[in-house]
Amino acid sequence: xxxxxxxxxxxxxxxxxxxxxxxxxxxxxxxxxxxxxxxxxxxxxxxxxxxxxxxxxxxxxxxxxxxxxxxxxxxxxxxxxxxxxxxxxxxxxxxxxxxxxxxxxxxxxxxxxxxxxxxxxxxxxxxxxxxxxxxxxxxxxxxxxxxxxxxxxxxxxxxxxxxxxxxxxxxxxxxxxxxxxxxxxxxxxxxxxxxxxxxxxxxxxx
Amino acid sequence: xxxxxxxxxxxxxxxxxxxxxxxxxxxxxxxxxxxxxxxxxxxxxxxxxxxxxxxxxxxxxxxxxxxxxxxxxxxxxxxxxxxxxxxxxxxxxxxxxxxxxxxxxxxxxxxxxxxxxxxxxxxxxxxxxxxxxxxxxxxxxxxxxxxxxxxxxxxxxxxxxxxxxxxxxxxxxxxxxxxxxxxxxxxxxxxxxxxxxxxxxxxxxx
Numbered sequence: 001x002x003x004x005x006x007x008x009x010x011x012x013x014x015x016x017x018x019x020x021x022x023x024x025x026x027x028x029x030x031x032x033x034x035x036x037x038x039x040x041x042x043x044x045x046x047x048x049x050x051x052x053x054x055x056x057x058x059x060x061x062x063x064x065x066x067x068x069x070x071x072x073x074x075x076x077x078x079x080x081x082x083x084x085x086x087x088x089x090x091x092x093x094x095x096x097x098x099x100x101x102x103x104x105x106x107x108x109x110x111x112x113x114x115x116x117x118x119x120x121x122x123x124x125x126x127x128x129x130x131x132x133x134x135x136x137x138x139x140x141x142x143x144x145x146x147x148x149x150x151x152x153x154x155x156x157x158x159x160x161x162x163x164x165x166x167x168x169x170x171x172x173x174x175x176x177x178x179x180x181x182x183x184x185x186x187x188x189x190x191x192x193x194x195x196x197x198x199x200x201x202x203x204x205x206x
Numbered sequence: 207x208x209x210x211x212x213x214x215x216x217x218x219x220x221x222x223x224x225x226x227x228x229x230x231x232x233x234x235x236x237x238x239x240x241x242x243x244x245x246x247x248x249x250x251x252x253x254x255x256x257x258x259x260x261x262x263x264x265x266x267x268x269x270x271x272x273x274x275x276x277x278x279x280x281x282x283x284x285x286x287x288x289x290x291x292x293x294x295x296x297x298x299x300x301x302x303x304x305x306x307x308x309x310x311x312x313x314x315x316x317x318x319x320x321x322x323x324x325x326x327x328x329x330x331x332x333x334x335x336x337x338x339x340x341x342x343x344x345x346x347x348x349x350x351x352x353x354x355x356x357x358x359x360x361x362x363x364x365x366x367x368x369x370x371x372x373x374x375x376x377x378x379x380x381x382x383x384x385x386x387x388x389x390x391x392x393x394x395x396x397x398x399x400x401x402x403x404x405x406x407x408x409x410x411x412x
Contacts, residue, residue, distance in 0.1 A: 034334075035334055035335075036245075036331075037243065037331060039242075114334070115333075115334045116333070116334065120330055121330050121334075122330075123330070123388055124326055124327050124328075124329070124330035124331070124388070125242075125243060125330065125331065127321075127322070127388050127391035127392055128240075128241055128320070128321045128322065128327075128391050129241075134392070138392055168400065168403065168404065171382075171385065171400060171404075172378070172381075172382060172404060174385065175378075175381040175382045175384065175385035176377075176378060176381045178381065178384065178385060179377065179380065179381035179384060182329055182330070182333050185333035185334050186333055186340070186344055194374065194377060197374065198374065198377075198378060
C-alpha cells in the first residue's frame with residue numbers, strides 16, 4: 001500500500017486553495033466596490049458572484065470590515081502594479097512624472113476597475129466615517145501624493161522645472177486626476193487632453 | 207350653524223401641508239445622502255427619521271428615483287442660497303471669485319450638510335450609472351464650473367488678472383475644492399489655508 005500524502009503537503013494544498021479563494025473574492029470585491037462602494041460588499045453577494053460558498057468566504061475574512069480592508073489593500077496593490085511599477089523605468093523628475101501620468105491615464109480610461117479609480121469611488125463614501133477603512137484609504141492617498149511631491153522636488157533640484165511648493169502642486173495634480181476620473185466616467189471627451197495640459201503646465205521647463 | 211371652510215381653502219391647506227411634508231422629507235434626505243449616498247435613501251428610513259408616514263412620503267415622491275432627483279434639486283438650491291447668492295453683492299471678477307470661495311469654505315467647513323459637499327458625496331456613487339440622477343449632478347457641476355469660468359473671464363477682461371484659459375482654470379479650482387472637501391472630512395488642519403493659497407495663485411494681479 002502506498003503511503004498517503006504527508007501532513008505538510010496537505011497543509012500546503014489547503015494554504016494554496018485558501019490563497020486562490022482569497023484572490024478570487026478580492027478581485028470581485030474590488031470590482032463591486034469601484035461601482036457600488038465598500039458598503040456594497042457582503043459575503044452573500046460575493047458568494048453569489050464568485051460561485052464560492054458564503055461560509056468559506058466568511059471563514060477567510062471573518063468580518064465585513066476585514067473584507068473591506070483587504071479590498072482596499074488589494075486595490076492599492078493593483079494600482080501600484082498598473083501605475084507606479086511601470087513608471088520606475090523612467091528617470092526621476094519630469095520623465096517619471098510624465099510616465100506616472102500616462103500610466104494613471106490608462107488605469108482610469110481603460111479602466112482597470114469597472115467603476116474607475118478605486119480611491120475616488122470609495123473615499124467620498126468613507127470620508128465622514130472615522131475608522132480603519134477610512135484610515136487605509138487616506139494612507140494610500142498620502143503615499144500617492146507623497147510620491148508625486150518627491151518627483152516634483154527631484155525635477156526642481158535637477159533644474160528641470162522652477163522651484164515650487166512640491167506638496168502644494170502634488171495636491172493639485174492629485175485633485176485634477178480625481179476630477180478627471182469623474183469626467184471620464186461621465187464620458188467627457190476632453191478629460192484626458194485637459195489633464196495632460198494641466199499637468200504639463202506644472203512641468204514647464206525653467 | 208356656521209358654514210364650513212370653502213373648498214378652495216381646504217385645497218390650499220392640503221397643498222400647504224404637502225409642501226411642508228415635502229420640505230421636511232427633503233431636508234432629511236439631503237442629510238442622509240451627504241453621509242450614505244443617494245442609494246441610502248428609502249421611504250422607510252425617511253419615515254422613521256422624520257416621524258411622517260411612509261405611505262404619505264411615497265404618495266408625495268412616488269419612486270425612489272424621483273425622491274433622489276428631488277434631493278439633488280433641494281441640495282442644489284441650498285448650495286445656491288449658501289454660496290452663490292451671498293456672493294452676488296461683490297463686484298464681478300476677482301472680488302466675486304473671492305466671495306464665492308469664502309462662502310464655499312463656510313459651506314464645506316461648517317458643514318451645511320453633515321457629510322460635507324453634497325456633489326462630492328454623491329457624484330462618486332453615481333458617475334458610473336447613466337441616468338437622470340447622474341445627469342442632474344452633472345448639470346449642477348457644469349453650472350458651478352461655468353459660473354467660476356465667467357468670473358475668471360470677467361477678471362481677465364477687466365485687467366485684474368492675466369489672460370488665461372478660463373474653462374481650464376475653473377476646472378482646476380473646482381477640482382481643488384472637491385479635494386479640499388475630502389481633506390476637511392479627514393480632519394486635515396491645512397485644508398482651508400491650502401485651498402486659499404491655490405486659488406489666490408490663479409488670481410494674482412497682472
